[in-house]
Amino acid sequence: MTLTDLGMPVTGLQHVPHLPDDAPGQSKRDFTSDQEVRWCPGCGDYVILAAVQSFLPELGLRRENIVFVSGIGCSSRFPYYLDTYGMHSIHGRAPAIATGLATSRPDLSVWVVTGDGDALSIGGNHLIHALRRNVNLTILLFNNQIYGLTKGQYSPTSRTGSVTKSSPLGSVDAPFNPVSLALGAEATFVARAMESDRAELKEVLRAAAEHRGAALVEIYQNCPIFNDGAFEVLKDRTQQAARIVRLRSGEPVTVGPEDDRRVLVRVAGGHGEFVPEAEVGAREVVVHDAAAPDPSAAFALSRLDSPEMTHVPMGVFRQVSRPTYDDLVRAQVEGAVDAAGGPATDADLGELLRGRDTWTVG
Amino acid sequence: MTSKTVQTLDRVVIRFAGDSGDGMQLTGDRFTSETAALGNDLSTLPNFPAEIRAPQGTLPGVSSFQLHFADHDVLTPGDAPDVLVAMNPAALKANLADLPRGATIVANTDEFTTRNLAKVGYETSPLEDGSLESWHVHAVALTSITVEALAPFEGLTRKEKERAKNMFALGLLSWMYTRPTTGTEDFLAKKFGGRPEILEANLAALRAGWNYGETTEDFASSFVVQAAPMAPGRYRNVTGNTALALGLAAAAHRAGRPLVLGSYPITPASDVLHALSGMKRHGVTTIQAEDEIAGVGIALGASYGGAIGVTSTSGPGIALKSETIGLAVSLELPLVVVDIQRGGPSTGLPTKTEQADLLQVMYGRNGESPVPVLAAQTPADCFDAALDAVRIATTYRTPVVLLSDGYLANGSEPWAVPEVDELPDLAVELASAPNAVDDAGEPVFRPYLRDPETLARPWAVPGTPGLEHRIGGIEKADVTGDISYDPDNHDTMVRLRQAKVDGIAVPDLEVDDPSGDAKVLVLGWGSTYGPVAAATRVLRNAGHAVARAHLRHLNPFPANLDDVLRRYERVLVPEMNTGQLALLLRGTYLVDVRSHTAVRGLPFTTVELADVVSTILEEVS
Ligand SMILES: Cc1ncc(C[n+]2csc(CCOP(=O)(O)OP(=O)(O)O)c2C)c(N)n1
Ligand code: SF4
Ligand SMILES: [Mg+2]
Numbered sequence: 001m002t003l004t005d006l007g008m009p010v011t012g013l014q015h016v017p018h019l020p021d022d023a024p025g026q027s028k029r030d031f032t033s034d035q036e037v038r039w040c041p042g043c044g045d046y047v048i049l050a051a052v053q054s055f056l057p058e059l060g061l062r063r064e065n066i067v068f069v070s071g072i073g074c075s076s077r078f079p080y081y082l083d084t085y086g087m088h089s090i091h092g093r094a095p096a097i098a099t100g101l102a103t104s105r106p107d108l109s110v111w112v113v114t115g116d117g118d119a120l121s122i123g124g125n126h127l128i129h130a131l132r133r134n135v136n137l138t139i140l141l142f143n144n145q146i147y148g149l150t151k152g153q154y155s156p157t158s159r160t161g162s163v164t165k166s167s168p169l170g171s172v173d174a175p176f177n178p179v180s181l182a183l184g185a186e187a188t189f190v191a192r193a194m195e196s197d198r199a200e201l202k203e204v205l206r207a208a209a210e211h212r213g214a215a216l217v218e219i220y221q222n223c224p225i226f227n228d229g230a231f232e233v234l235k236d237r238t239q240q241a242a243r244i245v246r247l248r249s250g251e252p253v254t255v256g257p258e259d260d261r262r263v264l265v266r267v268a269g270g271h272g273e274f275v276p277e278a279e280v281g282a283r284e285v286v287v288h289d290a291a292a293p294d295p296s297a298a299f300a301l302s303r304l305d306s307p308e309m310t311h312v313p314m315g316v317f318r319q320v321s322r323p324t325y326d327d328l329v330r331a332q333v334e335g336a337v338d339a340a341g342g343p344a345t346d347a348d349l350g351e352l353l354r355g356r357d358t359w360t361v362g
Numbered sequence: 363m364t365s366k367t368v369q370t371l372d373r374v375v376i377r378f379a380g381d382s383g384d385g386m387q388l389t390g391d392r393f394t395s396e397t398a399a400l401g402n403d404l405s406t407l408p409n410f411p412a413e414i415r416a417p418q419g420t421l422p423g424v425s426s427f428q429l430h431f432a433d434h435d436v437l438t439p440g441d442a443p444d445v446l447v448a449m450n451p452a453a454l455k456a457n458l459a460d461l462p463r464g465a466t467i468v469a470n471t472d473e474f475t476t477r478n479l480a481k482v483g484y485e486t487s488p489l490e491d492g493s494l495e496s497w498h499v500h501a502v503a504l505t506s507i508t509v510e511a512l513a514p515f516e517g518l519t520r521k522e523k524e525r526a527k528n529m530f531a532l533g534l535l536s537w538m539y540t541r542p543t544t545g546t547e548d549f550l551a552k553k554f555g556g557r558p559e560i561l562e563a564n565l566a567a568l569r570a571g572w573n574y575g576e577t578t579e580d581f582a583s584s585f586v587v588q589a590a591p592m593a594p595g596r597y598r599n600v601t602g603n604t605a606l607a608l609g610l611a612a613a614a615h616r617a618g619r620p621l622v623l624g625s626y627p628i629t630p631a632s633d634v635l636h637a638l639s640g641m642k643r644h645g646v647t648t649i650q651a652e653d654e655i656a657g658v659g660i661a662l663g664a665s666y667g668g669a670i671g672v673t674s675t676s677g678p679g680i681a682l683k684s685e686t687i688g689l690a691v692s693l694e695l696p697l698v699v700v701d702i703q704r705g706g707p708s709t710g711l712p713t714k715t716e717q718a719d720l721l722q723v724m725y726g727r728n729g730e731s732p733v734p735v736l737a738a739q740t741p742a743d744c745f746d747a748a749l750d751a752v753r754i755a756t757t758y759r760t761p762v763v764l765l766s767d768g769y770l771a772n773g774s775e776p777w778a779v780p781e782v783d784e785l786p787d788l789a790v791e792l793a794s795a796p797n798a799v800d801d802a803g804e805p806v807f808r809p810y811l812r813d814p815e816t817l818a819r820p821w822a823v824p825g826t827p828g829l830e831h832r833i834g835g836i837e838k839a840d841v842t843g844d845i846s847y848d849p850d851n852h853d854t855m856v857r858l859r860q861a862k863v864d865g866i867a868v869p870d871l872e873v874d875d876p877s878g879d880a881k882v883l884v885l886g887w888g889s890t891y892g893p894v895a896a897a898t899r900v901l902r903n904a905g906h907a908v909a910r911a912h913l914r915h916l917n918p919f920p921a922n923l924d925d926v927l928r929r930y931e932r933v934l935v936p937e938m939n940t941g942q943l944a945l946l947l948r949g950t951y952l953v954d955v956r957s958h959t960a961v962r963g964l965p966f967t968t969v970e971l972a973d974v975v976s977t978i979l980e981e982v983s
Contacts, residue, residue: 033832035844064827069663072835080832080845085824087666088834089659090689096624096656100663100671101824103649104622108667108824126659129652329647336642344644346782349615352644353608353779355598357545359399362594 008327012136012212015106017062026057033083039074044195044221048142049081051195055202056084059109059209066109069098071123073115073149075142075221092123095130098137103326109209112139117147120156120176127216128185133325134213138205141178141216142195144223145230152226159307164226179302179317182216183295189215190298191316195222196235200246200314207316213324233309245304247315249290253301255311264304271300274311290319366576367583373432374539374587375440378531379457380449380470382415382425385528389447390427392532392549396541398599398776401589402431405741405892406774407439407965412629412712419473419481424456433588437896439773441967445538447531449473449504452482463496468534470527472505500580504530511570515563522560526567533571540586543568595778602741602770603630605777606700607637609748611644614670616749617756617788622669623648624660626679629712630768631702634674654679658686658699665695668792668823670752674700677719678709680726680763687761688727689835691859694810694819696755696762698748699723703767705963714963715768717888718939723763724917724946730856732863734758735917737765739891742777744770747914749786756790758866759818765916767938769889769965793820793829798841807831809843817862868915870922875909876902881982883930884975885955887913887943890936890966897971906979916943919950927953931982934958936971 004010019026031053039045056066066084070076072091079086089097094112102110112130119127119141130137146164147153153166157178161170182190189211193201201219208215220231233239241257245264253264255274262274265283272286289297298318304311337343344352376393380386387408397404407428416423430440445466448454450473461467474487488494489501508530512523529550536543547565554561575581600608614621625635625648639648647664651657658673665671673683680701690697703719705711723735734754738747744766751764796805797820807829810819822829831843839846840854873883886894891912898910909930913919927933927947933955935944944957958974960966 035832062827064830065825067824080834082832083830085830086832086834087693088832088836090685090835093655093659093686096651096659097663097666099656100622100624100649100660100665101667102663103660104620104647104664104669105667105824125652126656129656329649333642333645333647337645340643344615346615349612349644350779350782352641353612353782354596355600357395357398358596358598358779359401360594360596361401361589361592 006323008323009212010321011210012138012215013059013061013109013210014212016065016109017107018060019062026063028054028057030063031056031083033081035080037081038077040225042224043074044144044223045075045078045142047195047198048140048201048219048221049078051198051201052205053082055205058206061109065107066111067101068111068113069094069101070113071115071118073118073147074223075115075148076113076118078113092118092121093126094118095123095126095137095139099130099133099135099325102136103329106326106330110137112137114139114141115148116141116143116145116155116157116178120178120181124156128181131182131185131187131214131216134186134188134322136212136324136326137214138208138211139214139216141218142221143178143218144221144227146223146227148223148226175307177302177305178216178218179305180299183299183302183318187216187318188213188320188322189316190318191216192218192220192314194220194231194234194314197314204316207319211319213322231309234312243309243312245311245313247288247290247301247313247317249288249316249319251288252285253288271303290316293320366581368540368586369583370586370588372434372587373430373436374445374585375428375430375443376445376447376535377426377428377443377457377460378447379424379426379453380447380528381418381452382411382413382423383418384425384449385525386425386427386449389528389532390429392546393535393541394429394599394774395545395549396536396543397429397431398597399542399545401592402587403434403436403590403592404429404431404599404775405436405439406430407769408772410713419450419452419478421452421456421482424452426453426457431587433590435590436775437899438892438965438968441969445535447535449527449531451478451484451488454488455482455484461497464498466498466500467494468500468502468531470504471501472503502534502574502580507574508567508570511566512563515559515566517559518563523563526564529564529567530571530574533568533573534575535571537572537575538581538584540584543572592776593778597776597778599774600742600745600777601633601772601774602738602744602766603633603702603772604637605742606738606744606748606764606766607634607641609745610638610670610672610698610752611641611646612745612782612785613749613752613788614646615644615782616785617670617752617790619790620669621646621672622661622664623672623674624651624657624664625649625674626651626654626657628654628676628679630704630771631674631676631679631700633771634700634702654682655686658683658697662686662690662693662695662697665697666693666823668821670696670698670756672698672700674702676702676704677706677722680719680722684727687733688729688731690761691727691731691733692835692838693833694759694859696759696821698751698755699761699763701763701765702771703765705961711963713768715889715965716938716961716963717765717767717890718942718961719765720916720939720942721945723765730860732860733761733763733917734863734866734915735763735765736915737888737913738770739888739912739914741770741773741775743891745777749788750914753786753788754866756788757818758816758862759821760863765888767889790821792826793822794826796828808841809833810838811841812858817858817865864918866918868918868920871911871913871920871926873909873911873926874898877907880907880909881931882975882978883909883911883926883933884971885911885913885933885935887916887937890938893966893968893971894936896968897975900968900972901975901979906976908975908979913943916946924951927951927955932956932978934975934978936966936974938966
């Protein structure tokens, strides 16, 4: 059964008012607030901000119907710099606040901006539940593998052994893989992008915004002050091609430059291995299917990743349709209101107050 | 048909007690409903264990329901029962100490087996060893008579038949106090409509109980309690939690805004979530969150979007919500936080009552974070208190804490149902246009430009064109709302937020001092209303002059409170904590109030309070 069969909205922005066709087009400037941006020079957050500011006009939405809600961290300062509605809330709680907003206001495009500490440490519970419920939110998780704002402690995505202010001998914590976590939390849309690859980032952002349901986008973001170069091997032109696995739904999963392409083939027991194109032979090639109802294949792809970043999939891991929490909640309320013949009148409220068992005096 | 006498009483207190599985809460509820229908005034007090089913027949497993009804105004569920229905030895043992000598006991002899007696440490049966000779005991084989009466129901197992014994007990008590059983019959018809045999069996048990009273010689007389004089109107019986949920829904209706509740289940607050979940037809949205932090976050997010955001919980949940309440203080958005207090600290006494969260809700946040606090005083008053909480939240754009407690939450009393158009008009205006001009003379929106009278900032919800703005928990510049670390600005903002709360319009404290020459004032708050009023009534009936007042608003205090406190030689402040309001009063007004406290998980008794006040009366005489 599809969402259309259920009479449910299909795209993430379906109920959000768009600009009329003849309205003057929006530009990046329309989305730039008057606040001075205060990240450190060279911070990857600037790059993401510029990408989002230049991408938002492409959605053609009325600016006042866009809301960014963030938690706490360097990344969470994001809403101040966008000329939309915005709330810089408290550490880890943005998904909960956004859930209340999105559920009560279907006419809004609600975005959550969060960091690896904000989303996965203090706010881990809210994140997994927003994903599980499939609230119509677009969640941008800026992963710099460090606590930036508090000046450089290891985070739940820091590599084991990370030497930081709070782990002078190296951290002994095992990290989360945010994509695996999201898939395990029943997320309907999970993607990963690099801050530095604007084209790819915009493409992923568009798919995420248009997805009806919770969309989690992990964005690798460099913190030049406390964790510089964390993703350098993925940015380095000489290594990039050999490491980045670009996921394209409907196409075989491959890695490597054209002249040294490797193809993912299935191996007994589940996970795949990359073999040179020429050696594929009769082996079963893994074709990426982001829409596969079973998340196991997407999960297996997420496990290609490792702290060494030998192979890092980028793009959309999973994109499936499932009724969203907010649509279902509203359907119950609207259904009850409709069944009763419209919004409650004073007489209806009077009936509620009296209940079923009254008696009269005098 | 019967030669039995009928006696008239002015008041009766009955306590139904049995094992958690015996259906005593239901029996009590039904008896209450019958009593309400007769027009008595009444007040109830359920008392049940935190465990859903503690081991059968043990003391921890005893569940009880007390009902006080009278031909006059009833203020409390009653200090001591006149009648105890004890469904097993544990119920007798657990409750006997509360039972004055001369009171009546109806005991289910079938359960007084050697094994059950041993479970609670009785060596011999108190029904037989003479130890109950100071009480009036009716030993009735409730279980076996019920089973016998249900013999024709061949399709039912013995267990199913035994289960109807609470209906037998209800029938018997209904006969004793001449209560009509038609309401209960309708109720059973609804409950067991789909299972005709169970329905018939329950009805048969109910009738058998009634007939047992009427025919056996053990019960020589039945009793009548006349209807109480009550103001004309339509009444229903409500528990505090029901009234509170209705008040929230009514407030949202009168505000013309949707209600969104974010909540995580916790005793004794869950019934607010349950009740509101059933009000979808009234546009009420309920979201059962993953935890209390999410519950309040959801409510705040909904408020940001223009709804009446509410979160309901008990003390442990407040602890988790504190940081978000602080955010709401900074964002200056409406938010209603309902705290149904229970015994603490930590998990404490989940099903028992206490008033020990007052200081937590006043001060349990980081920074200078003033929050208006109000408290409901009776079960029905929870309705008015909820409306008032919404009024303050929306008028002043602030989180508000509404305090209730386990006693009010589960206790019930008749409520004169108001007409909807008599309820306060809570319409709120959302910001729709720029409210200032910038240096260049262009219209701009200043999110922290305040209403000069209320000091409230505009409620500008997403979706409003031209008012796009950012808010957050970082200190904001006065007027513009931009981030500001300026020392003087912070000082200004801290004081503005305080001034806004201090300036909330609350009515003056009304003092009940009929003779006008009392030297002693009893000042209470919250659920001590009933016991305080009952104790002062007892003392006045004995010829003493005692003044009484009850605080609805704990922050800000009513403007005349200072004056009231200074008018009396002694001010007694009874609280179910160790003196939290007393601390606030002493600190705020430099008045040495007398604190009387008890933290037993139970409401004060009338006698206890009357004794304390008497001692003080002697001092000043
Ligand atoms: C309740 C609470 N605990 C701790 C902090 C301190 N704190 C602020 S940001 C942060 C970590 C942020 O890390 P991350 O989410 O990765 O964001 P980044 O700064 O790296 O973008 C911490 C621990 C806080 N603000 N609130
Ligand atoms: S500390 Fe790191 S993440 Fe934070 S602003 Fe500076 S560079 Fe960016
Ligand atoms: Mg980080």
